[in-house]
Amino acid sequence: MELLDNYMPQTSFSSYEEFAEKFKINVPENFDFARDIVDQWAQLEPEKKALVYCDDNGFERTFTFTEVSERSKRMAQYFVSLGIGPGDRVITLLRRRWEYWIIAVALHRMGAVLVPASIQLTTKDISYRIDSAEAKMLIAIDDEFVRAQIAPLKDQCETLHHILIVGDSPVTDYHDFNNEYPEFDLYDQPVNRTNDDEMVIYFTSGTSGYPKMAIHNRTYPLGHITTAKYMQRVLNNGLHLTQADSGWAKFGWGNIYGQWICGTAIFGYDPIRFDAGHFLETIQKHRPTTICVPPTMYRLMLHHGIEAKQFESVTWFATAGEPLSDEVNREWKSITGQDIHVGFGQSEGSPICCTFEWLEVRPGSMGRPSPLYDVRILAADGGYCDAGEEGEIVIIPAEKQVGLLSKYSLNKEQFQPLQGGVYHTGDIAYKDTDGYFYYVCRNDDMIKSSGYRIGPYEIESVLNTHPAVKESAIVGVPDEIRGQLICAIIVLHDGFAPSAELTKELQAHVKKNTAPYKYPRVVKYFHDIPKTTSGKIMRKDLKKLAESID
Known part of the structure; x- marks a missing residue:
């Protein structure tokens, strides 16, 4: 039995084109996630697993949908x-x-x-x-x-x-x-x-x-059918792992709504701090069938050292939250035999673009648009960008649209997210002639230096290929002459130490592997890079640190 059939007239597609044309979610009147999904699974399959939980202290617990249903009813009465x-x-x-x-x-x-x-x-x-x-x-x-x-x-x-x-x-x-x-x-x-x-x-x-x-309104979980079924490729009666703190929208993307609608159990791994070695041991022990973690975690696992046998149970790897470098994906595939598939979106909705199963994994690409949304790239003059032109990712209202926020609120005043009928993401991208989207950066992360508009991701990807660099992040710092300077924050591998010679070597490495004007004029060495508990770089905090340290 699959509850998904209650919400989709068609669930299997032979191509991305058929997916884009025929995908549709049937939204019932007064959808109720607790009763229509959790209670329904408990009734249909009382012993069906909902959650497999463990932490690094040895505590483990498995919950069926029946237990989740019963406990949530007691909690509701308590509230x-x-x-x-x-x-x-x-x-x-x-x-x-x-x-x-x-x-x-x-x-x-x-x-x-x-x-x-x-x-x-x-x-x-x-x-x-x-x-x-x-x-x-x-x-x-x-x-x-x-x-x-x-x-x-x-x-x-x-x-x-x-x-x-x-x-x-x-x-x-x-x-x-x-x-x-x-x-x-x-x-x-x-x-x-x-x-x-x-x-x-x-x-x-x-x-x-x-x-x-x-x-978000009460139809929000239905928008994440796309996330679970088509971005993360979860399996009914499988075990899905998305490593994310419950305080972030990524948790809602990967740890409850679409996944339970699609019938997979959630693997709730709850360490105090991320440790690649413990993480790999846990994966090998509990054998999840699908995994979605940030690019940083894939990179840290590679640095720790991985073997194909640790991921024998995994049928699909996905990522979101930050751009995925081609170097990380190539190395991951060389060991596991599988690509890492990229999804892109925001707290305001479900995935906007993905490397869906019918699409090839192209270096630097985040795939093609979700059929839930009419996605365009908007130029500064108000028109839509041609292939190769950078602009802002926007969503035009469409009949299929489910999962996008209903409104914003700030200072207790509510307002619509649409500007002139269009939802503005604030993210900059371009697309190729085949319709594949390529992320550049957040509009507010764009560095404006000497008349150039420079995104941090490309420079970070180059720096991370240098043998001395464990991690890097690029931010803009104020400069009276150029407006902003490109500043590289570097975390070194063990065995390497900061020096003027290494700084020159890193700058030359960037000049050699991308446009020379993109090289970092400022290089600072940190012991670590501030991240969220989900492994995402906290760029605002990093920028403040970079500006405060000489």
Whole structure:
């Protein structure tokens, strides 16, 4: 049995062209992820696996859809007892704890609004999110850093009624989540919510100022059928791994919605910090069938050393979050025999472009557009770009469109994401004559130096091929003459040390392998590059560091 058939008139396609033409999602009236997916799987296949969870401390636990259904009903009733109701917003700081999956389903079940957040946030960040969302409840892991950040919040945030702590030890200063919710009966009330009501909110950063809220309605999970079935190629009764912190939209992309609709179990691996060796051991032990991790993680695994036998169970490798260098993909394929397939998108929606199964993996390309969206490249003059011309990726409203945010909110004012009927991504790209898209950079990451517009990705890809370079990142730093200078942040492999000679060698390496004007005039050596818990480079933080260090 596949629930996917309930939402798609056709699921198999012989070519990308047929996929683009005939792909369609049937959106039912008042779609309810908890009841229509989780409860339905529990009824159809009571022992079907939903979640395989483990951490680096040896704790392992497997949950069936029946268990997820039952626990989420108890949690929903518990939340009701705390005064949480339909439309109320709840912020979570849960990393990848197994409780996140159950809490998310419980909130969806009762019509409350899930607002995931990263455990890296400080008090100021969390307070801003609570106030902006007017959140009534905060659910956080029992972690020393997180506890220190949330301690002042009850006095600072007027709307915050409850703080719940999720952990393995008794809690006395806040609600003890794990010991309180199991005492409650099962929630069985019908929820009076429509497809247009809020379901999930992600905070997204712009080029300046505070992050805004990207608000998704209750059809959002259906948009991620494309993610799971066609970008990640998950298998019904398979085991899918997307390594991402629950505070980021990438978690929603790869760890719950489309995957459960398609019937795969989620592999919830929850280390405190990413370690390539532990990660490889865990993969070999639990044998996931499909994997989607950021390019940085693929690169770190290659640096650690991989063998084909570690990935014998894997039928499909995917990536998203950052551009994938051709060097990493070539080396990965030489060892495993498989390509890494790229997906591109944002917190505001589901994948915009992908290297779908019918497409060849072209160096530097992120594939072709998802059939859910009418994707174009917009020139500065308002027209659409020809092949080879750089411009902004935009989405034109289309009949098939599902999964794109319904609205934004900033300073408690809601506004539409469309500008003149068009959704602007803020990402720069170009396409070739066959319609393959190539990512350049975020519009705000574009470096403008001496009249040139320079994207960081190409330079990083070149630097990462040098034998001394473990990691690199490119940012622009202010310069009175050129406007900005290209600044390379370098993390060296063991056995290499910063020196003037190495700096000149790296600069010459870039000049030799790309346009000479793109070489970094400034080179700085760091011990590590700041990243999110999902392995994505935090470019804003890196730029501030680069500007502050002489």
